[in-house]
Amino acid sequence: MTTATALEARHLVKDFRGFRATNDVSLSVREGEIHAIIGPNGAGKTTLFNLLSGFLRPTSGEVALFGERIDTLPPHLIVRRGLSRSFQISSVFPSLTVRDNMLVALESPTNLPGQFWTPLSRLETLGPRADQILADVGLGDAPDRLAADLSHGEKRQLEIGISLTQDPRVLLLDEPTSGMGSEGVNRVIALVRQVARGRTVVLVEHNMSVVSELADRITVLQYGQVLASGRYDEVRRDPRVIEAYLGEEAHA
Numbered sequence: 001m002t003t004a005t006a007l008e009a010r011h012l013v014k015d016f017r018g019f020r021a022t023n024d025v026s027l028s029v030r031e032g033e034i035h036a037i038i039g040p041n042g043a044g045k046t047t048l049f050n051l052l053s054g055f056l057r058p059t060s061g062e063v064a065l066f067g068e069r070i071d072t073l074p075p076h077l078i079v080r081r082g083l084s085r086s087f088q089i090s091s092v093f094p095s096l097t098v099r100d101n102m103l104v105a106l107e108s109p110t111n112l113p114g115q116f117w118t119p120l121s122r123l124e125t126l127g128p129r130a131d132q133i134l135a136d137v138g139l140g141d142a143p144d145r146l147a148a149d150l151s152h153g154e155k156r157q158l159e160i161g162i163s164l165t166q167d168p169r170v171l172l173l174d175e176p177t178s179g180m181g182s183e184g185v186n187r188v189i190a191l192v193r194q195v196a197r198g199r200t201v202v203l204v205e206h207n208m209s210v211v212s213e214l215a216d217r218i219t220v221l222q223y224g225q226v227l228a229s230g231r232y233d234e235v236r237r238d239p240r241v242i243e244a245y246l247g248e249e250a251h252a
């Protein structure tokens with residue numbers, strides 16, 4: 001049985017005033033897999049993420065979602081096609097409760113056709129959906145807490161919950177464990193596994209133990225180029241990858 005390609009980059013190039021941050025990157029993410037993008041600082045991971053989600057336009061090359069080009073679309077239309085990315089914590093409104101944050105996300109313009117304000121009755125129908133997603137991301141017992149009072153890890157849970165309001169087929173997560181202690185990291189690993197059920201996940205991640213726990217396949221970037229791509233256990237043995245990035249860890 002062949003697996004469909006969910007997300008594909010074809011010869012992507014991104015230049016910033018003469019500096020080539022993304023250099024002929026081709027990458028294929030299969031439907032249903034967890035795919036990690038790794039690489040040293042400055043390798044071009046964030047730039048690639050921005051290209052995949054439409055927040056940057058490529059200088060050349062293409063991005064395709066389930067076989068259809070999306071690199072010419074604005075981000076909100078890419079979301080409607082089924083690709084959603086977690087934003088940094090800034091997408092959370094600190095002065096709202098956890099549940100109200102979910103309601104705001106559920107009634108955002110990408111979820112509802114053009115209406116600036118939402119009638120109370122509509123918000124009420126969104127409530128059960130908000131509660132379900134909060135339960136899925138492990139915040140089912142915290143609906144009335146102010147987002148400002150959440151721990152760093154809980155904010156990331158809420159943030160992932162917000163990206164799930166779009167019910168994406170492909171979810172992009174940008175360093176979901178950054179700044180967390182081991183307890184938070186373990187919680188996020190479990191959460192990513194849970195949200196990956198029935199969808200495709202692409203994540204940028206620095207923590208190699210998280211990558212080894214979660215990723216079916218990885219793509220290693222260096223100097224804006226793909227150094228290696230494939231199954232985690234194969235790629236970690238690639239001498240070029242050991243040399244460039246994994247270092248001591250790969251010898252362990």
Ligand SMILES: Nc1ncnc2c1ncn2[C@@H]1O[C@H](COP(=O)(O)OP(=O)(O)OP(=O)(O)O)[C@@H](O)[C@H]1O
Nearest residue numbers: 016017019021039040041042043044045046047048
């Ligand atoms: N808007 C921009 N203008 C100019 N240069 C940029 C811009 N965005 C990124 N760069 C450069 O492109 C290169 C890749 O940056 P990018 O943030 O994509 O790397 P990264 O792998 O995500 O790094 P990190 O792990 O440190 O987050 C860096 O040298 C960076 O300075």
